[in-house]
Amino acid sequence: xxxxxxxxxxxxxxxxxxxxxxxxxxxxxxxxxxxxxxxxxxxxxxxxxxxxxxxxxxxxxxxxxxxxxxxxxxxxxxxxxxxxxxxxxxxxxxxxxxxxxxxxxxxxxxxxxxxxxxxxxxxxxxxxxxxxxxxxxxxxxxxxxxxxxxxxxxxxxxxxxxxxxxxxxxxxxxxxxxxxxxxxxxxxxxxxxxxxxxxxxxxxxxxxxxxxxxxxxxxxxxxxxxxxxxxxxxxx
Amino acid sequence: xxxxxxxxxxxxxxxxxxxxxxxxxxxxxxxxxxxxxxxxxxxxxxxxxxxxxxxxxxxxxxxxxxxxxxxxxxxxxxxxxxxxxxxxxxxxxxxxxxxxxxxxxxxxxxxxxxxxxxxxxxxxxxxxxxxxxxxxxxxxxxxxxxxxxxxxxxxxxxxxxxxxxxxxxxxxxxxxxxxxxxxxxxxxxxxxxxxxxxxxxxxxxxxxxxxxxxxxxxxxxxxxxxxxxxxxxxxxxxxxxxxxxxxxxxxxxxxxxxxxxxxxxxxxxxxxxxxxxxxxxxxxxxxxxxxxxxxxxxxxxxxxxxxxxxxxxxxxxxxxxxxxxxxxxxxxxxxxxxxxxxxxxxxxxxxxxxxxxxxxxxxxxxxxxxxxxxxxxxxxxxxxxxxxxxxxxxx
Numbered sequence: 001x002x003x004x005x006x007x008x009x010x011x012x013x014x015x016x017x018x019x020x021x022x023x024x025x026x027x028x029x030x031x032x033x034x035x036x037x038x039x040x041x042x043x044x045x046x047x048x049x050x051x052x053x054x055x056x057x058x059x060x061x062x063x064x065x066x067x068x069x070x071x072x073x074x075x076x077x078x079x080x081x082x083x084x085x086x087x088x089x090x091x092x093x094x095x096x097x098x099x100x101x102x103x104x105x106x107x108x109x110x111x112x113x114x115x116x117x118x119x120x121x122x123x124x125x126x127x128x129x130x131x132x133x134x135x136x137x138x139x140x141x142x143x144x145x146x147x148x149x150x151x152x153x154x155x156x157x158x159x160x161x162x163x164x165x166x167x168x169x170x171x172x173x174x175x176x177x178x179x180x181x182x183x184x185x186x187x188x189x190x191x192x193x194x195x196x197x198x199x200x201x202x203x204x205x206x207x208x209x210x211x212x213x214x215x216x217x218x219x220x221x222x223x224x225x226x227x228x229x230x231x232x233x234x235x236x
Numbered sequence: 237x238x239x240x241x242x243x244x245x246x247x248x249x250x251x252x253x254x255x256x257x258x259x260x261x262x263x264x265x266x267x268x269x270x271x272x273x274x275x276x277x278x279x280x281x282x283x284x285x286x287x288x289x290x291x292x293x294x295x296x297x298x299x300x301x302x303x304x305x306x307x308x309x310x311x312x313x314x315x316x317x318x319x320x321x322x323x324x325x326x327x328x329x330x331x332x333x334x335x336x337x338x339x340x341x342x343x344x345x346x347x348x349x350x351x352x353x354x355x356x357x358x359x360x361x362x363x364x365x366x367x368x369x370x371x372x373x374x375x376x377x378x379x380x381x382x383x384x385x386x387x388x389x390x391x392x393x394x395x396x397x398x399x400x401x402x403x404x405x406x407x408x409x410x411x412x413x414x415x416x417x418x419x420x421x422x423x424x425x426x427x428x429x430x431x432x433x434x435x436x437x438x439x440x441x442x443x444x445x446x447x448x449x450x451x452x453x454x455x456x457x458x459x460x461x462x463x464x465x466x467x468x469x470x471x472x473x474x475x476x477x478x479x480x481x482x483x484x485x486x487x488x489x490x491x492x493x494x495x496x497x498x499x500x501x502x503x504x505x506x507x508x509x510x511x512x513x514x515x516x517x518x519x520x521x522x523x524x525x526x527x528x529x530x531x532x533x534x535x536x537x538x539x540x541x542x543x544x545x546x547x548x549x550x551x552x553x554x555x556x557x558x559x560x561x562x563x564x565x566x567x568x569x570x571x572x573x574x575x576x577x578x579x580x581x582x583x584x585x586x587x588x589x590x591x592x593x594x595x596x597x598x599x600x601x602x603x604x605x606x607x608x609x610x611x612x613x614x615x616x617x618x619x620x621x622x623x624x625x626x627x628x629x630x631x
Contacts, residue, residue, distance in 0.1 A: 012493070041290065196505070
């Protein structure tokens with residue numbers, strides 16, 4: 001089939017890197033999630049939710065961050081439920097970077113490439129020149145502290161919460177309290193990989209912009225998925 | 237009064253989707269407010285679709301491919317032929333996280349800095365951010381009440397430049413309820429071929445076109461399949477907004493490019509939602525026909541109410557909205573929206589949320605039960621009439 005549609009450069013770039021699919025790994029959802037979904041269906045939870053997500057789930061997220069890291073985030077104003085960590089990562093990159101600005105990644109390089117390409121941004125070669133520093137909880141604490149010591153005073157930190165038990169979080173450091181955006185996955189660890197639920201928790205200065213971008217991208221996260229994730233988190 | 241002025245001053249700074257959301261937030265603080273703002277069907281998702289979801293929950297729900305479940309892509313393509321005579325294969329279908337993600341993917345795939353995209357005015361302003369994000373420029377094409385807000389091809393042609401990459405059609409239109417006629421579609425197709433631009437056709441309200449008008453899917457016109465990207469979804473047709481399932485129909489290479497970008501925007505759509513959407517797609521659309529009867533009754537009720545209030549409007553040819561001329565009140569649309577919320581406890585959106593120059597217009601949805609719409613009309617009528625009387629007295 002001939003293509004009359006002219007593709008933008010970013011699309012051509014991503015296509016030449018292949019057509020990646022998410023691995024098919026998930027099985028049946030946990031019983032508690034299934035029951036919560038059935039109840040949500042009975043209540044008619046089939047419409048849009050509030051664009052940042054259902055409040056009880058946002059509250060669970062902030063409780064989780066507080067319990068594990070001692071970090072405080074306002075669930076009403078500064079927390080957003082996303083379609084998996086993929087959307088959280090994408091929204092953070094699009095909103096926190098302008099075209100041409102750079103991101104230094106301590107982890108998750110492969111996952112970040114597409115989001116940077118769509119934004120017209122690139123990886124930084126050194127943390128000093130980066131507008132955004134990207135860290136992950138799976139990184140060694142010492143490595144994270146070392147990178148934090150190299151970034152500029154105006155750089156933002158994106159901290160991706162992975163399936164680890166580490167307890168270091170950049171926002172524990174006073175200098176990074178108001179410039180660290182936390183993102184994470186609420187689904188994979190819960191056996192809900194195919195339900196696509198993640199989150200963004202941000203300082204006040206960047207929260208509204210992140211929420212607006214998420215709304216412009218997908219309006220809200222799948223209603224039933226949010227109730228399922230909430231049930232799993234509440235059971236823990 | 238100071239509170240009114242302060243709030244108005246704050247929200248006047250906003251535009252487009254941000255203005256709409258600010259008004260929705262304000263409405264949450266008004267007890268017993270009736271929402272005639274957001275385009276969220278109040279009707280329940282049909283029982284057979286919910287039942288399909290219940291049954292899916294009894295088995296495994298593996299992660300779907302990024303482009304969507306193969307059987308859903310097939311069903312979407314088959315329905316394009318059934319409903320619109322549009323021959324597409326599953327390779328031409330991409331499942332998206334609601335129609336909203338679809339529009340972002342289309343813009344990100346097609347537009348680059350320096351490109352121009354023609355957008356009818358008034359417009360669904362949620363497109364703005366997706367277009368701005370690419371660095372492309374949006375060029376407004378006026379539409380007119382006397383045409384029922386159909387697009388005039390000559391207005392499109394006047395604005396074509398060497399940088400024109402695409403024309404955005406929204407048919408039926410949000411917010412005006414206008415639809416593209418067959419003659420207009422054919423003329424636009426000629427222009428697209430002659431000047432080598434793409435038509436992006438948002439047909440999310442395509443199942444709700446009101447007689448005697450008919451829905452025309454531009455991609456079904458001769459030679460247009462290769463230069464049209466069609467956006468649609470399950471949210472409006474099947475009252476499934478919360479499930480977040482939309483789709484794109486496009487040439488295969490464009491689908492592959494959009495899927496590659498989708499890998500990084502949200503990944504695959506939730507599998508449970510796709511299984512529910514599959515039930516909808518395999519259905520015979522009896523539920524849609526039932527919805528159409530319900531919406532027809534509501535449309536008549538709102539039309540009667542607007543006439544009674546003395547507000548002008550064109551009969552919507554499709555979709556869920558009335559685009560009403562409120563100039564008789566002598567108030568700017570934003571001010572009138574705010575006062576209707578405060579005094580009548582009814583949320584409607586000002587025209588300026590859909591284009592800067594539409595300060596005399598209101599967008600009013602029909603997406604509430606009949607008795608709620610009756611109540612909304614009865615609340616709005618004395619407020620509108622009072623302001624209209626005051627405006628008449630001033631003149």
